[in-house]
Amino acid sequence: MNLLKRIRRGHTSDTIFAFVALLFGLSIVVIMGGIIFQLWLQSSVARSEFGWSFLWSAAYRPGENEYGALTFIYGTLVTAFLAILLAGPVGVGIAAYLVEIAPDRVNRILGFVVELLAAIPSIVYGLWGFFVLAPFLRDYVVPVIQASPLGWLPIFGGTFFGPTVFTASIVLAVMILPTVAAVSRDVIRAVPQDQREGMLALGATRWEMFRQAVLPYAGSGVLGAIILGLGRAAGETMAVTFIIGNSPRLFDSLFDQGATLASIIAGQFPEAGGILLSVLIELGLVLFIITILINISARLIVSLISRSPRGGIRA
Amino acid sequence: MSSLSGTSAFYRRRKLVDRLMTVLAYACTAAAIIPLTWIVIYVIYRGLGAWDLAFFTELPQLFGDGGGVRSGIVGTLVIVGLATLMGVPVGIMAGIYLAEYGDNRLGGVIRFMADTLTGVPSIVVGLFAFGVVVVNFGYSAFAGAVALAVLMVPIITRTTEEIIRLVPDSIREASLGLGVSRWKTIMRVVVPTALSGIVTGVLLAVARVAGETAPLILTIFGTNFPISSNVFSGPSTTLSLQIFQLGGAPSPQVVEVAWGAALLLVLMVLGISLMARLVFRGQSVSGGR
Numbered sequence: 001m002n003l004l005k006r007i008r009r010g011h012t013s014d015t016i017f018a019f020v021a022l023l024f025g026l027s028i029v030v031i032m033g034g035i036i037f038q039l040w041l042q043s044s045v046a047r048s049e050f051g052w053s054f055l056w057s058a059a060y061r062p063g064e065n066e067y068g069a070l071t072f073i074y075g076t077l078v079t080a081f082l083a084i085l086l087a088g089p090v091g092v093g094i095a096a097y098l099v100e101i102a103p104d105r106v107n108r109i110l111g112f113v114v115e116l117l118a119a120i121p122s123i124v125y126g127l128w129g130f131f132v133l134a135p136f137l138r139d140y141v142v143p144v145i146q147a148s149p150l151g152w153l154p155i156f157g158g159t160f161f162g163p164t165v166f167t168a169s170i171v172l173a174v175m176i177l178p179t180v181a182a183v184s185r186d187v188i189r190a191v192p193q194d195q196r197e198g199m200l201a202l203g204a205t206r207w208e209m210f211r212q213a214v215l216p217y218a219g220s221g222v223l224g225a226i227i228l229g230l231g232r233a234a235g236e237t238m239a240v241t242f243i244i245g246n247s248p249r250l251f252d253s254l255f256d257q258g259a260t261l262a263s264i265i266a267g268q269f270p271e272a273g274g275i276l277l278s279v280l281i282e283l284g285l286v287l288f289i290i291t292i293l294i295n296i297s298a299r300l301i302v303s304l305i306s307r308s309p310r311g312g313i314r315a
Numbered sequence: 316m317s318s319l320s321g322t323s324a325f326y327r328r329r330k331l332v333d334r335l336m337t338v339l340a341y342a343c344t345a346a347a348i349i350p351l352t353w354i355v356i357y358v359i360y361r362g363l364g365a366w367d368l369a370f371f372t373e374l375p376q377l378f379g380d381g382g383g384v385r386s387g388i389v390g391t392l393v394i395v396g397l398a399t400l401m402g403v404p405v406g407i408m409a410g411i412y413l414a415e416y417g418d419n420r421l422g423g424v425i426r427f428m429a430d431t432l433t434g435v436p437s438i439v440v441g442l443f444a445f446g447v448v449v450v451n452f453g454y455s456a457f458a459g460a461v462a463l464a465v466l467m468v469p470i471i472t473r474t475t476e477e478i479i480r481l482v483p484d485s486i487r488e489a490s491l492g493l494g495v496s497r498w499k500t501i502m503r504v505v506v507p508t509a510l511s512g513i514v515t516g517v518l519l520a521v522a523r524v525a526g527e528t529a530p531l532i533l534t535i536f537g538t539n540f541p542i543s544s545n546v547f548s549g550p551s552t553t554l555s556l557q558i559f560q561l562g563g564a565p566s567p568q569v570v571e572v573a574w575g576a577a578l579l580l581v582l583m584v585l586g587i588s589l590m591a592r593l594v595f596r597g598q599s600v601s602g603g604r
Binding site for chain 1: 329330332333335336337339340341342343344346347348350351353354355357358404405408409411412413415416417421422424425428429430431432434435436437438439440442443445446447450465468469472496497498499501502522523525526527528529532533536537555558559562563570573574577580581584585588589592
């Protein structure tokens with residue numbers, strides 16, 4: 001319709017340009033569709049072989065051609081949630097510091113630091129985690145945890161060798177910290193200044209002001225930032241592949257080795273052939289669905305903030 | 316009297332909680348800065364130790380002194396360059412579409428897809444490129460570049476859209492009012508006005524994919540032999556892939572080379588993002604008032 005109207009108006013070149021631009025815009029839809037189609041197509045062998053039970057089977061026995069996704073889904077969720085448990089509160093704390101406390105100069109310097117961090121590729125975090133953090137944890141942190149009352153918990157049991165689920169989760173936490181901090185900083189900064197001034201004028205301390213006038217306002221955005229971090233942690237590949245030990249098992253101690261969906265794909269792919277290749281691509285499909293769900297829910301929550309009232313009475 | 320002292324005790328407690336929370340916020344920031352500076356300083360320290368002439372001129376070896384990363388440097392430049400050639404036009408044009416023609420339901424769908432695509436793990440994009448290119452044509456630098464281009468497109472699209480939306484309508488109207496057609500207005504007036512912002516978006520996208528490893532494992536294979544001179548066939552390698560392969564080697568001398576490559580890669584990525592910052596500092600949208 002729109003197109004016809006323009007042709008009638010006689011701007012042929014405009015119509016062509018609009019059409020070409022539309023094609024490029026649609027290429028994004030094509031890419032998205034292509035990703036889903038390819039994952040579906042290339043995993044067809046594994047899907048027809050194992051059916052739906054693939055999702056809850058914990059088997060991973062290449063010798064007997066028996067495969068399941070459960071150990072990897074479990075590994076992905078445990079590491080991602082552990083990472084966000086560590087990085088979430090710290091990230092929000094940083095955001096609060098940056099917006100409410102830090103002077104401009106500190107803000108600028110920290111902005112540069114964040115840029116520096118974004119420049120560190122995932123594989124370098126992996127290298128550091130394997131050669132620096134893992135020995136450090138083994139020598140100084142893990143003995144302390146195991147000697148403390150917490151050490152009796154089964155999740156802290158067993159011998160700590162270095163490359164473990166625990167190490168991988170900490171490295172993931174460090175990696176997603178800038179994301180969580182930056183997004184929460186933006187949503188906290190977006191809270192109207194009137195909110196703060198009103199609260200302070202009532203005699204509130206800075207913390208009371210933050211808790212009662214800022215957080216309720218920015219809450220959904222902060223939650224969105226945390227879920228966004230969760231999505232990043234779930235899809236992170238190289239650092240985890242390097243550190244987690246990449247052995248498929250339903251670990252019950254964090255000091256054990258494990259594997260995530262992403263790490264098993266990266267670790268096994270170069271040597272994979274036949275049905276294993278198809279299995280790995282189906283694992284990719286599972287990872288794709290998990291991260292898409294996480295990301296969409298994060299976006300929905302963040303978009304809620306723009307719908308929240310702009311007025312004052314919200315605490 | 317008693318009520319007054321009660322108030323002041325209450326007040327003291329409030330003050331104390333406030334202090335405590337302030338300290339906590341400082342502590343969070345410190346807790347983040349410590350591991351991060353630790354990583355940066357350690358990479359510089361280990362990396363510089365590995366840098367010598369052989370590091371830049373030799374091929375990697377999984378034994379002996381580890382050789383150098385010449386092929387990785389070349390491979391990174393070639394693959395990231397190819398990806399840029401493919402990803403930049405698509406990303407910019409899609410961004411133009413969203414900003415200039417995208418205020419409808421289709422635009423909303425494309426915008427949503429671009430945002431979702433940004434969150435897709437890079438390894439999944441690698442699987443996509445594997446299915447499209449490698450399955451049909453075999454491992455090649457080109458296959459890796461396709462994966463990186465797919466990662467770049469949504470980033471460039473969204474930044475381009477945001478920047479073009481910043482161009483004031485008065486500029487468009489002035490051009491249209493002179494009888495210039497709409498597409499010429501976009502290409503000759505709007506895009507040049509927003510150019511520095513668009514370039515910044517492109518550079519940030521390049522910086523993001525330059526350090527990617529996961530999709531390349533699935534597409535370019537990685538090799539310690541000289542890389543294929545034909546980008547459309549034969550295995551290639553990149554710095555990131557060499558860090559992965561050399562870093563996993565048992566010999567400490569080989570690992571040393573991986574640290575050198577890590578420093579080089581960090582500097583490259585940092586250099587690109589600093590360049591982006593300099594371009595942006597000029598002005599995001601130049602001209603106009």
